[in-house]
Amino acid sequence: MIKTDSLISKKLTFINRSNLVFNHNLIKKRVGNSQILSVVKGDAYGHGLKECVNTLHQNGSKDFYVARLEDALLIRRQIREARIYLLSGVITSKCCKQIISNKLIPIINNSDQLNIINNFPRTIKYILHFDTGMNRLGFNLDKIDEFENQIQIKNVIFLMSHLTSSDDRDLKQSKYQLDQIKKINKIFKKPLSIANSGGVFIGKSFHLDFVRPGKSLYGINPFFKKSFGLKPVMSIFAPILQISNITKGQSIGYSKTYVTKKKMVIATIDFGYSDGYLRGGSNRGKVFIDNIPCPIVGRVSMDLITIDVTSIDKKKLFIGKPVEILGSNQSYEEIAYETGTNEHEILISLGKNSKKVYI
Secondary structure, three states: OHHHHHHHHOOOEEEHHHHHHHHHHHHHHHOOOOOOEEEEEHHHHHOOOHHHHHHHHOOOOOOOOEEHHHHHHHHHHHHHOOOEEEOOOOOOOOHHHHHHOOOOEEEOOOOOHHHHHHHOOOOOEEEEEOOOOOOOOOOOOOHHHHHHHOOOHHHEEEEOOOOOOHHHHOOOHHHHHHHHHHHHHHHHOOOOOEEEEHHHHHHHHOOEEOOOOOOOHHHOOOOOOOOOOOOOOOEEEEEEEEEEEEOOOOOOOOHHHOOOOEEEEEEOOOOHHHHHHOOHHHHOEEOOOOOOOEEEEEOOOOOOOOEEEOOOHHHOOOOEEEEEEEEEEEEEHHHHHHHHHOHHHHHHOOOOEEEEEEE
């Protein structure tokens, strides 16, 4: 439980380590014998790569999935025995040398990357990524004959693909992709991975040998308004900078997007789109003071948000009063809906300018 009295005048992001561990264990129980690759790309979805990796490692996780080489190298400096999977694969010979010297596991996405890695010792282990519908990264299934003889089968750990629509609970598309990766595996006969967070929760048939949970680790239920008992890992508070009494007929913020219809009490808080709260939340989002919702009124600006605090007891309103942006009263999903985006973007951006406190 966060004591808000200690937050006066501070803009802080709290990261709950226990909830991160809880979510990891919940996923582990759900997928049974499937191995979890903890997805910590994007600075652990905005939660702090170094700290989240340490927390997960202390809970028994040794497998981490990142997008970029610099993140992989950071984890390697922290944990010598970690198995680190690199989505971007090998891009240059120099990159490949770093991958080899740091014992990273590259994900090979195309023939160009395969050619690069084949110029190095044939003992390097890697993952083969096949495109089954995303059209983003991965080998084209229809061109398998062009590169099959270049693959060192003994060095392939597993085959992977990525579900396009599991978060939408699109079973038809997801089953099609599952069938495609199983079909190509008749050639390779290797372990398989296709499940992201949506795949973990959409059905057991998608778990296969390896799963790659991302947002679910951090407390986001993969399907909107359907809870699986995951706990939010992040909460954010920002202080009030000013309290104003506004008369009827006054405009608030840029472009006069909000005009008061009665007397109102308005508070301005130390938060804005530079902190990751999107302008789409203007005049439709909300924050909380002492568990009471306070609507956002006027345009969200770079560093400031104006909120309606008319319903808040005046004795509880003061400069420095902590305002809950994200927390027990409001989920990632709700903020994403109110700001017109998805929870991934909220995860990555929200609170990026506030100090992280790990509890």
